[in-house]
Amino acid sequence: MSVYDGIIQGLNEAIAFNEGKGKARTKTISVEPVPDFEASEIKNIRSELGLTQMLFAKLMGVSVKTVEAWEAGRNMPDGPARRILAMFRFDPLLPQKLNIVAK
Numbered sequence: 001m002s003v004y005d006g007i008i009q010g011l012n013e014a015i016a017f018n019e020g021k022g023k024a025r026t027k028t029i030s031v032e033p034v035p036d037f038e039a040s041e042i043k044n045i046r047s048e049l050g051l052t053q054m055l056f057a058k059l060m061g062v063s064v065k066t067v068e069a070w071e072a073g074r075n076m077p078d079g080p081a082r083r084i085l086a087m088f089r090f091d092p093l094l095p096q097k098l099n100i101v102a103k
Helices: 003-018 039-049 053-060 064-072 079-090
Strands: none
Touching (some): 039 053, 053 064
């Protein structure tokens, strides 16, 4: 099936659904909630990655002051940063696997 044919098929399915003649395709997935982190957990994740605060800040896309504040417990990471921290906690080699960090 060509891209054009796929688009036309999708549009026809949408029109049929809108007119009450078709069923929507659904897929059920579950997403784990975004975890919270204690200051010590953030420092442990950074240590597991073998990074200084400066390199960890570059990896996370934040300032060194932000990392310092996280590790001191003055501030907490927001949702996207917490999701990334969870991914790094699950797999400390992830930055290398994704070619974000070269060691």
